[in-house]
Amino acid sequence: MQTRTTPGAMLKAMREKPPLVQCITNYVAMNIAANVLLAAGASPAMVHAAEEAGEFAGIANALTVNIGTLSTQWIDGMQAAAKAATSAGKPWVLDPVAHYATAFRRDAVAALLALKPTIIRGNASEIIALAGGESRGQGVDSRDPVEQAEGSARRLAERQQAVVAVTGAVDFVTDGERAVRITGGSALMPQVTALGCSLTCLVGAFAATAPDDIFGATVGALSTFAVAGEAAALGAAGPGSFAWRFLDALAALDAETLDARARVSAA
Numbered sequence: 001m002q003t004r005t006t007p008g009a010m011l012k013a014m015r016e017k018p019p020l021v022q023c024i025t026n027y028v029a030m031n032i033a034a035n036v037l038l039a040a041g042a043s044p045a046m047v048h049a050a051e052e053a054g055e056f057a058g059i060a061n062a063l064t065v066n067i068g069t070l071s072t073q074w075i076d077g078m079q080a081a082a083k084a085a086t087s088a089g090k091p092w093v094l095d096p097v098a099h100y101a102t103a104f105r106r107d108a109v110a111a112l113l114a115l116k117p118t119i120i121r122g123n124a125s126e127i128i129a130l131a132g133g134e135s136r137g138q139g140v141d142s143r144d145p146v147e148q149a150e151g152s153a154r155r156l157a158e159r160q161q162a163v164v165a166v167t168g169a170v171d172f173v174t175d176g177e178r179a180v181r182i183t184g185g186s187a188l189m190p191q192v193t194a195l196g197c198s199l200t201c202l203v204g205a206f207a208a209t210a211p212d213d214i215f216g217a218t219v220g221a222l223s224t225f226a227v228a229g230e231a232a233a234l235g236a237a238g239p240g241s242f243a244w245r246f247l248d249a250l251a252a253l254d255a256e257t258l259d260a261r262a263r264v265s266a267a
């Protein structure tokens with residue numbers, strides 16, 4: 001492992017001092033993402049209005065920005081919050097949902113990238129397109145394997161001076177120099193909408209807990225999903241029962257089990 005603290009130690013620290021995480025996320029994800037953060041031990045707040053998003057970022061410990069259900073008013077809130085987080089030295093995470101699909105999304109993401117996100121989390125199609133490649137994504141769904149996005153992720157991390165996380169069957173995390181793969185999870189995860197969006201919020205929670213180890217925090221959050229996903233899949237009959245089992249598995253996960261089951265290898 002190339003991180004300073006283990007995922008389990010970070011999970012424990014997060015539960016001992018729950019971070020306030022401002023999540024600007026989409027209408028589809030709001031409920032499940034808030035429940036995921038509560039199950040993991042963080043305090044979520046879904047605050048996006050332009051009138052208050054910047055002010056709220058001043059009191060939150062981390063910010064996450066997801067463009068899933070975008071509108072002009074939301075963009076103003078996202079930019080105000082990102083600026084406030086950056087100027088207060090707090091980590092913020094960008095989730096560029098389907099940014100390749102329309103000019104509106106592409107422009108919004110370009111403006112957000114200019115505000116220097118600390119971490120970028122997306123699926124393989126999103127990360128390939130963000131680095132300037134040809135992606136096969138269909139709407140919000142990835143149609144590319146993560147292995148194909150590894151080079152794109154490294155280039156994007158260098159260009160943006162950010163940690164980049166690509167998720168899928170095997171996750172990949174890089175800061176441009178270090179890189180790891182994380183295995184685990186379940187094929188049922190992409191069958192439940194907005195689990196990726198929820199993971200982005202959890203990455204924010206881990207980053208709030210370990211702001212001096214952003215790479216390790218990202219690996220910690222992804223490992224938590226991988227281990228909880230694997231546990232939830234054991235008794236699941238399909239996406240419906242997987243969804244509630246996943247929340248239960250997250251809430252039941254302890255630091256020792258996480259560290260014993262997390263499979264992180266250098267890439």
Ligand SMILES: Nc1ncnc2c1ncn2[C@@H]1O[C@H](COP(=O)(O)OP(=O)(O)OP(=O)(O)O)[C@@H](O)[C@H]1O
Pocket residue numbers: 097122123124140141142167168169170171184185186187188189190192193194195196197198199222225226229
């Ligand atoms: N085939 C798979 N096997 C195991 N885990 C998976 C698989 N596909 C996705 N995951 C896991 O699901 C979680 C969400 O990642 P995914 O790449 O599906 O996000 P996403 O496409 O942004 O999702 P959404 O847009 O629906 O929120 C991650 O923890 C990832 O590791």
Ligand SMILES: Cc1ncsc1CCO
Pocket residue numbers: 026028029068069097140193194197
């Ligand atoms: C289905 C969907 N549409 C816009 S955002 C979202 C959630 C998964 O990204």
Ligand SMILES: [Mg+2]
Pocket residue numbers: 097122123140196197
């Ligand atoms: Mg997504």
